Amino acid sequence: MIGLFLDTILPADPELNMPSGASIGIEAFVRDAATQTSIDEYFILLDQLAQEKFERPFKDLSAENRLQIVELSKRKNNRLANTIILHCLKAYYTNETILKNLPAGAVPPFPTGNILEEDDWSLLEPVYERGRIYRSVSS
């Protein structure tokens, strides 16, 4: 169920070369970060809402309908829904594969580091030309 949920909120986007949430092995992270009780509680809620709205369990819905149910779950129990969703976002955006695809610079940042090109400091000329702006203080 975590996999299906991840694919619902973070589906693949081939155009941007971004894999889906379930394909990068972050279920364990989400399970560790959230308590099992809150995950169970949330998935029960998703199923309940899916039954109420579409008379089917969450897992049997189309991606579009699953997303509707996730949005509904936020209205029903915002704290619980956001806890699980934020754990998923955190897991996804700290995953090595995702960071490399973004691109987010060197992954991990150390020891490779990143390069920024030479700056054009001549932009400061007008600031310099306008002259002193600090206040004089006569003691």
Added chain:
Amino acid sequence: MDPVDVVIVGSGASGAAAAWSLSRDSYLKIVCLEQGGVSDASKYPAHYPNWELSRNGEASSKPSERNNPADYPIDDRNSPISIANFNGFGGSTILYSGHFPRFHPSDFKVRSLDGVGDDWPFDYEDVELFFNENEQMMGIAGLVGDPAYPEYKKLLPPVPMGPMGEKIGAAFNALGWHWWPSYSAINTRSHGDRGPCINLGPCNTGCAQGAKGSVDVTYWPVALRQGVEVRTNCAAYKIAMDNENNAKGVHYFDEKGVRQFQEASVVILACSGIGTPRLLLNSKSSAFPDGLLNEHGNVGRNLMVHPLGYTEAVFDEDLKSSIGPHGCCILSQQFYETKADREFQRGYTMQVLRGAPPMETAVSGYMMRRIPLGPDHHKSFSKYFNKSIGIAVIAEDLPDPENRVELDPENCDAHGSPGAKVTYTLGDNTKKILSHGTSKSKEVLEQAGGQVTSSFAPVRDTGWHLMGTARMGHDPKTSVVNAFGQGHGVRNLFVVDSSIFVTSGAVNPVATAQALTLKICDNLRNNLSELMRST
């Protein structure tokens, strides 16, 4: 425990500078007590792809999130701004951004120039030598010639501003406003035995490269070579006094939790704007029922925290804005000095901040309903990541005795010593500064072609700058220490951290705090033999 000449409590920005300065006279026996442990740079979060997670864990600037036994509880529910710090060898500089501008000449003369706050007991010129000395030790990058300051002598090349800096710099130019590359405690080329910055970004989780001037890599290596002994995981809980109103030494819990006493001829406090008043207030005795140096109830009063306003905008093009030292890019001091046509006295710095890293972009974008879940998620994310610029408004905070730090006996640290309770309210002048600052931030971001996505003040989790709680002054009735950092009435007890600030200025405090520490220690070294004879 053998008596020593000097005991310093706290190993952060000011404690380190004091240890270095005093140990230049190598005959002195100096001990520094530090309640936290040593951070291991080989395990800093930047070594791991998931470094961002540490910002809500071990590298959080909120003691309540860190779960570190070295932390003391701080109840800041009576404040719109929560307190941020780091308790460990190197103090809060382990996490700081290294934005390093000095106070201006007018900052020392606030009362005479503008009729608010108080004047300092000395001028900019009296501190200038120590600004220079400190910047040499810390390794400061920047550019000389800034019209917002008297001339700087020497700086390392500025940190790269990148495409985002050029974008916003051009907008400042179009408005005819001041801007300048940030003064940054960041090596842009090798300095001392430290390598240059490699634009990792996560300076606030500790610099794995050692390029950021946190004091564990600047002052401390030299001070240790000069013979200072540091005792980590040792929490001071009381300053002991003799019958002649001299400090006798410091009581502390050692790393095993055992009570110890370190006798010393001179006691120096450098525990931060919260830790220093906490220790003074906790040093109660029958002779000092309200704590030390507190005869007139000034200890802990006049807390200043630089309330911060934040405005962010998103741009169409890739500005590589998440790359580079997060807090150091460029600054503007166009609205720093008082102007008759404004509704407030004093002013603010605009500190241009780089864009958020990936996880923060996704989480804040989701929470603010900018980045949806589902099939549109990635496209929306790519509209924000590396394309945003933030501006922090650092407002001058005026001293108000009602803004204060008190002991909190209800919440104690691991050894049973009381925590701290903070009561703080935004002043009217500060509110006006923040409102002006956020509106000017919007103006310049829009001028640059950005679409403003958020703007608010004060930002809660930004109580990084802790000043004024043991203020200096000539009059013992209104201040805690004199112009030499020496306790009124206790001649061998000194305070050297930003607790002694009389006013806050509108710049990040470390450049000025450390320069003051060096100034105080310089005077102390010149008078030490006399002080030691008489105690």
